[in-house]
Amino acid sequence: MSDRTLSGKAAIAGIGATDFSKDSGRSELRLAAEAVNAALADAGLTPADVDGLVTFTMDTNAEIAVARAVGIPELKYFSRIHYGGGAACSTVQQAAMAVATGVCEVAVAYRAFNERSGLRFGQVNSAVANQENSSGTDNAFSYPHGLSTPAAFVAMVAQRYMHEYGATSEDFGRIAVVDRKHAAVNPNAFFYGKPITLADHQASRYIAEPLHLLDCCQESDGGVAVVVVSPERAKDLAKRPVTIAGAASGSGRDQFIMTSYYRDELAGLEEMGLVGRQLWAQAGMSPSDVDLAILYDHFTPYTLMQLEELGFCGRGEAKDFVREPGALEVGGRLPLNTHGGQLGEAYIHGMNGITEAVRQLRGDSVNQVDGASAALVTAGTGVPTSGLILTVD
Secondary structure, three states, rough: OOOOOOOOEEEEEEEOOOOOOOOOOHHHHHHHHHHHHHHHHHHHHHHHHHEEEEEEEEOOOOHHHHHHHHOOOOOOEEEEOOHHHHHEEEEEEEEHHHHHHHHHHHHHHHEEOOOOOOOOOOOOOHHHOOOOOHHHHHHHHHHHHHOHHHHHHHHHHHHHHHHHOOOOOOHHHHHHHHHHHHHHOOOOOOOOOOOHHHHHHHOOOEEEOOEEEHHHOOOEEEEEEEEEHHHHHHHOOOOOOOOEEEEEEEOOOOOOOOOOOOOOOOOOOOHHHHHHHHHHHHHHOOHOOOEEOOOOOOOOHHHHHHHHHOOOOOOOHHHHHHHHHOOOOOOOOOOEEEHHHHHHHHOOOOOOHHHHHHHHHHOOOOOOOOOOEEEEEEOOOOOOOOEEEOOOO
């Protein structure tokens, strides 16, 4: 492994979150401040220790506003990542790079929104096609034809995937069922105590065929924050440190935002393949070395495609992987989304998946994988994306 690597140069020392709901009753800035304060308390740090903040370009909470709200006196570093949910793991990558290079000492990545009681991403929003930028131009080609929601964008790719590889709606439903099984025993999950069956999935109404309602993630209110420091500093803090063994971002050929329909290979996620190759190389690991996977699950078909792109199975073989009884459950071949995922716990743009990976490696998840020492986390799919490999000694 080259010395010019981020692997092992930074660690996650604290995680924090608000409650997850459909109507938070408070501002997005307050949610961000609550999450950041919770993460700092978890790490045993104070706002005065923080000198770096990272978030999404889509977050409404400016870094300086969060600093004021939390009581952070000075910032040496601030950064924002584009491409919606694809930014989730990139925020931690940016924080890790800042810490590893000495730009700052304590960087906090955060994301907070009222995505159910406020602006709902799942509904038609004509403003995205009217933006005076290149994304507005891209969207202007799809919106007039009715491709105006994320579910509609994904449905096109899902149909092609089913056609090429023989996957079925029930295969997609198996992701929803296992996520909800894990959420059902997670007190922090919105669907706590509410598992579903495959029959429930099949009976749920279509949103954009072949996607049923239960193929689509929630719309949630809430916030999440992650504290990143050097490995040396992490050893002296309150919680068991989690090492960032790999952190990568990627954009593929002919990349669009959820409408990359002009590639030779439509039934895949080229950018996730790029992220995966970087992660395995950085960490010096292979898919068989991780104990669990937290895969971004805004729509179930993309979860199957990620299994293939990341090397857990061959092209077109994910349907067989998910059909294996118990394969995705705790104790199975690859425990998946043990917090319930965005389908079962909450949709916080993938940031709550990072915190679940940290809990697993600390040994305090509600669906604990015995002896978990390495976890893979991915960010939003269908867009330029990112991923992490997290480990403990």
